[in-house]
Amino acid sequence: MRTFKYKDYDITVHTEPKYNPNSMDNLPYDKVIPIEVPFDDFNTCFSLNIEKDGESTSVLIIAPHYISVESCVLPHEKGLFMLLDNFVCLFDVEAMEIVKKVDLEPYGTTERPYIYGEDYIIHGEMNIYRVSKNLEIKWQYSGRDIWERYHGPEPAFEMKKDRICLYDFMDNYYELDYDGNLLFEKENPYQVNPYIGKEANNEQKRPDDSKKLREYRNGTRNPLRLLSRFFKGRNSRNL
Known part of the structure; x- marks a missing residue:
């Protein structure tokens, strides 16, 4: 209650x-x-x-x-x-x-709203939003993966005085200001896919594809497009 x-x-x-x-x-x-x-x-x-x-x-x-x-x-x-x-x-x-x-039209679900001044910050599964008191979307931001942590002590989402600190599921780290600008970013070079390779206990080196993925970080990132590219590649290898 x-x-x-x-x-x-x-x-x-x-x-x-x-x-x-x-x-x-x-x-x-x-x-x-x-x-x-x-x-x-x-x-x-x-x-x-x-x-x-x-x-x-x-x-x-x-x-x-x-x-x-x-x-x-x-x-x-x-x-x-x-x-x-x-x-x-x-x-x-x-x-x-x-x-x-x-309708925010998010990719995935939304987690929780927080008050920031007269506005609201929304932690979504794949999007971070700032929404005005009149329900206008001021900005949104998405990363490489969902805003959840696979491991690590720090929270995936944390609001500080002058910035929002974020980790995605592959342990990449981001800092945004409250105007939605990226202040700092640290890419995890050894990103472990939790669904494969557990038996070998090895970290899998991630290829440097951040330039391609950067196109999707301004709120227009479309996971379905990424999936279609993935399956298209699989199908071409199976021919």
Whole structure:
């Protein structure tokens, strides 16, 4: 459970069971808001219990499956900011409805939003975003691989006073300023593919293809294109 204060409203966020409009077993809610998801088991539900002057209203949000209820909601000057997988949403507490929704169109999923001044920094699986309070995407950045660590003590994502420190899955290191500019980059020359070569316990030397991959780092990187090139090469070798 998480709690927020907005003007005279007290808001609590609770994880809820699945909701099916055709079921008699649903818990009662004053309002139900689906976020472009089917009414099936592949979604995540949470409620907003909104209290003012002794009166309580419950609003159920039916969100995409890949969200964390514990971290997807943050305060906003007009109510609540929500990161619901690929959507960023603005929930108006007084109107008790979502008044704006923007699709980030990320590659992969999104992990968690963070407050930075009046804006929000979003840690995605393959993209880092800065989003304004009006839900405008100010910039986005992607690296060579997903923003998760295979090994190492440092976190894959860390916000510091003047920069964002990042590691990708192949242990390449990046530093961005809060305007989305690359300040520093250190490529790991010995990148271990965790899916092959474990028995030999050898590090596999990575070819210097960073020049090619650099074309995809400004937010237009397309993993599907990289995969198509990979399979095209495999097919040509098998002829």
